[in-house]
Amino acid sequence: MKRKITLKQIARELDVSISTVSKALRNSAEISEDTKQKVQAFAKLYNYRPNNIALSLKNRRTNTIGIIIPEIVHHFFSKVIRGVELVANKRGYNVIIGLSNESFSKEVINMEMLANGSIDGFILSMSKETLKLQDYHHFNETMTQGMPIVMFDRVVSDIKCDKVIVDDFNGAKKAVEKLIDNGCKSIALITTKDYVSVGKLRTQGYLEALEEHKIAPKAELILKIDDSLDYEVHLEALEKEIEQLFKLNSAIDGVFAVNELYALCAMKVARKLGLEIPGDVQVIGFTDGVLSKHATPSLSTVSQHAQDMGEKAADLLIDKLESEFTTHEEEFQIVVIPTELIERESTK
Amino acid sequence: MKRKITLKQIARELDVSISTVSKALRNSAEISEDTKQKVQAFAKLYNYRPNNIALSLKNRRTNTIGIIIPEIVHHFFSKVIRGVELVANKRGYNVIIGLSNESFSKEVINMEMLANGSIDGFILSMSKETLKLQDYHHFNETMTQGMPIVMFDRVVSDIKCDKVIVDDFNGAKKAVEKLIDNGCKSIALITTKDYVSVGKLRTQGYLEALEEHKIAPKAELILKIDDSLDYEVHLEALEKEIEQLFKLNSAIDGVFAVNELYALCAMKVARKLGLEIPGDVQVIGFTDGVLSKHATPSLSTVSQHAQDMGEKAADLLIDKLESEFTTHEEEFQIVVIPTELIERESTK
DNA sequence: GAAAGTCACGAAAACGTTTTCGTGTTAAAA
DNA sequence: TTTTAACACGAAAACGTTTTCGTGACTTTC
Numbered sequence: 130m131k132r133k134i135t136l137k138q139i140a141r142e143l144d145v146s147i148s149t150v151s152k153a154l155r156n157s158a159e160i161s162e163d164t165k166q167k168v169q170a171f172a173k174l175y176n177y178r179p180n181n182i183a184l185s186l187k188n189r190r191t192n193t194i195g196i197i198i199p200e201i202v203h204h205f206f207s208k209v210i211r212g213v214e215l216v217a218n219k220r221g222y223n224v225i226i227g228l229s230n231e232s233f234s235k236e237v238i239n240m241e242m243l244a245n246g247s248i249d250g251f252i253l254s255m256s257k258e259t260l261k262l263q264d265y266h267h268f269n270e271t272m273t274q275g276m277p278i279v280m281f282d283r284v285v286s287d288i289k290c291d292k293v294i295v296d297d298f299n300g301a302k303k304a305v306e307k308l309i310d311n312g313c314k315s316i317a318l319i320t321t322k323d324y325v326s327v328g329k330l331r332t333q334g335y336l337e338a339l340e341e342h343k344i345a346p347k348a349e350l351i352l353k354i355d356d357s358l359d360y361e362v363h364l365e366a367l368e369k370e371i372e373q374l375f376k377l378n379s380a381i382d383g384v385f386a387v388n389e390l391y392a393l394c395a396m397k398v399a400r401k402l403g404l405e406i407p408g409d410v411q412v413i414g415f416t417d418g419v420l421s422k423h424a425t426p427s428l429s430t431v432s433q434h435a436q437d438m439g440e441k442a443a444d445l446l447i448d449k450l451e452s453e454f455t456t457h458e459e460e461f462q463i464v465v466i467p468t469e470l471i472e473r474e475s476t477k
Numbered sequence: 478m479k480r481k482i483t484l485k486q487i488a489r490e491l492d493v494s495i496s497t498v499s500k501a502l503r504n505s506a507e508i509s510e511d512t513k514q515k516v517q518a519f520a521k522l523y524n525y526r527p528n529n530i531a532l533s534l535k536n537r538r539t540n541t542i543g544i545i546i547p548e549i550v551h552h553f554f555s556k557v558i559r560g561v562e563l564v565a566n567k568r569g570y571n572v573i574i575g576l577s578n579e580s581f582s583k584e585v586i587n588m589e590m591l592a593n594g595s596i597d598g599f600i601l602s603m604s605k606e607t608l609k610l611q612d613y614h615h616f617n618e619t620m621t622q623g624m625p626i627v628m629f630d631r632v633v634s635d636i637k638c639d640k641v642i643v644d645d646f647n648g649a650k651k652a653v654e655k656l657i658d659n660g661c662k663s664i665a666l667i668t669t670k671d672y673v674s675v676g677k678l679r680t681q682g683y684l685e686a687l688e689e690h691k692i693a694p695k696a697e698l699i700l701k702i703d704d705s706l707d708y709e710v711h712l713e714a715l716e717k718e719i720e721q722l723f724k725l726n727s728a729i730d731g732v733f734a735v736n737e738l739y740a741l742c743a744m745k746v747a748r749k750l751g752l753e754i755p756g757d758v759q760v761i762g763f764t765d766g767v768l769s770k771h772a773t774p775s776l777s778t779v780s781q782h783a784q785d786m787g788e789k790a791a792d793l794l795i796d797k798l799e800s801e802f803t804t805h806e807e808e809f810q811i812v813v814i815p816t817e818l819i820e821r822e823s824t825k
Numbered sequence: 826g827a828a829a830g831t832c833a834c835g836a837a838a839a840c841g842t843t844t845t846c847g848t849g850t851t852a853a854a855a
Numbered sequence: 856t857t858t859t860a861a862c863a864c865g866a867a868a869a870c871g872t873t874t875t876c877g878t879g880a881c882t883t884t885c
Contacts, residue, residue: 183841531871
């Protein structure tokens with residue numbers, strides 16, 4: 130159980146100074162070839178690696194980025210992480226994660242825990258509770274202390290920082306247009322309450338698509354789910370709501386849902402009511418999760434390119450970190466990731 | 478863009494020494510009440526927080542644990558992470574992640590990157606490539622340097638460390654017994670090649686269950702999939718193989734699959750061939766992913782309690798870290814997480 | 826009034842690096 | 856032979872903490 134070897138130990142062993150060892154290992158011209166060889170051989174033998182913590186302290190940068198997300202057991206977020214990790218690793222950074230579990234206080238605590246030197250910058254997506262409370266002090270404080278933040282997906286315009294967002298509006302619009310093109314006359318929308326920014330934007334896309342095709346939106350075709358309940362658990366409640374929707378509007382021949390689960394539920398309910406998919410009802414969801422792909426019939430969806438988002442966010446953050454001393458212009462970017470309509474069996 | 482405040486700055490501002498500030502903030506009896514109040518008030522005003530990196534260097538522990546997994550876009554692994562994060566956070570630790578992407582070299586690189594001081598210990602699950610190559614030097618080297626490792630799920634007996642594993646054998650056995658109890662006479666097994674330890678154990682469970690019920694196993698009912706191909710992509714290939722299985726063995730009335738995707742595929746193929754589920758064929762999968770729950774018909778599965786695994790692994794690791802100076806007995810634990818058969822619509 | 830004790834604080838080392846600057850030795854130039 | 860330059864290395868500071876030990880100024884005790 131020997132500890133890792135340090136410069137000091139090498140120095141003592143070889144009877145030279147610590148500085149000499151350090152320089153020899155970094156191939157400094159100050160050191161003679163003889164000494165270099167001797168030191169490097171010894172270091173290799175004992176598998177010397179500089180201590181990251183000491184380096185971090187000296188350089189005042191950790192080469193680590195923190196990512197705070199509401200939930201990790203979720204395809205969208207885990208794909209984002211994959212993207213972040215990919216780029217971070219390629220550029221020599223580590224990734225440390227914090228889960229807010231959709232809670233404001235856990236988000237704050239997690240950020241404070243990491244902001245005290247553990248990381249160089251944040252990539253984060255806000256918790257639902259934070260969105261509801263509209264309390265953004267922890268973000269602003271972090272940034273005034275010189276730690277950059279890149280937000281993704283769930284963002285608000287009040288916060289001045291780089292952002293990576295999905296083109297929710299156009300994604301939704303195109304999906305609904307597709308349904309219209311495919312002959313749907315009565316298209317239902319299953320969405321969330323408005324405080325979740327993405328839900329709002331997708332709803333707007335839905336409305337815009339209808340309007341452009343001279344279809345009057347009907348309030349009774351729009352179902353707003355209260356997603357503060359965990360529908361992974363309360364599945365039946367969700368199904369009941371959707372069943373009501375279908376029963377009260379027998380003309381429905383198309384459904385656009387703002388996420389995968391709602392869409393799947395809609396398909397299930399529709400079939401239960403004797404409707405054929407895509408014959409009688411066509412369905413499009415939002416997200417590129419695994420459910421859509423493996424459902425029967427497989428579900429047409431608006432793909433968000435979650436991994437691209439993660440990659441882009443990581444690039445933005447690292448760019449900022451590494452240019453911090455060259456330019457001090459506080460110009461914040463908003464990168465919009467285009468969506469893609471993936472047509473599967475649930476549409477004609 | 479002011480930096481975070483340090484002890485030194487407080488000391489200069491208040492015209493006392495750094496030691497005094499440090500002691501005052503930690504409420505040392507050495508310091509007079511007056512001075513304490515003054516220092517504490519000032520620190521609060523400027524929101525002083527000790528720098529984690531400096532603490533890590535001084536204490537030679539980072540209070541961070543590293544987790545290395547093959548893939549994050551995967552329900553099982555993300556649930557494990559959730560469990561790890563939960564416990565880690567509760568006990569004052571951070572979590573840093575590394576993805577091996579099922580590659581040996583990425584696993585090695587990732588571990589080396591973290592082992593140089595960034596973390597206090599590892600929680601990991603081996604990549605498929607590592608399992609194939611049977612090269613475990615990086616694990617052993619890490620451990621000889623005094624850094625503890627806890628392995629989960631994909632483990633090998635050659636490595637001496639704490640382990641948390643799923644009771645694959647009994648889980649599989651019970652599942653197959655359930656099928657037998659439900660009247661199945663000809664039960665197919667869809668599994669992976671043997672080098673993945675968990676696949677092997679589940680296969681053994683299947684065989685044992687048959688044997689105990691005096692059913693002779695038939696080689697033609699066992700389909701071994703080469704999972705080095707990514708079947709998320711090559712879905713049709715997988716379906717073809719399974720279709721062959723059904724066509725060559727029309728007597729099949731039960732299927733046990735070692736993962737969710739294989740099971741889902743089996744259901745899809747069976748229905749395509751005109752078989753009813755669970756009327757003609759009953760199916761049980763392995764894992765507690767989201768697909769099983771939301772498939773139609775929903776899939777009966779053996780749940781692995783992934784989050785429990787993560788929690789247990791984290792507790793094991795932290796226990797070891799925090800007792801490192803009391804006991805030096807190298808006793809390694811193997812914790813077996815029991816499985817649970819979740820019956821849904823794909824069984825009678 | 827001297828010896829002993831208490832109080833409140835500061836100096837310095839340590840954790841493991843990197844880097845600047847200084848210095849002694851030797852070789853080349855004057 | 857003396858001056859200069861090149862060479863090879865070491866001392867020390869710095870990053871931000873915590874902690875041990877030392878010390879000066881009082882207060883108490885005989």
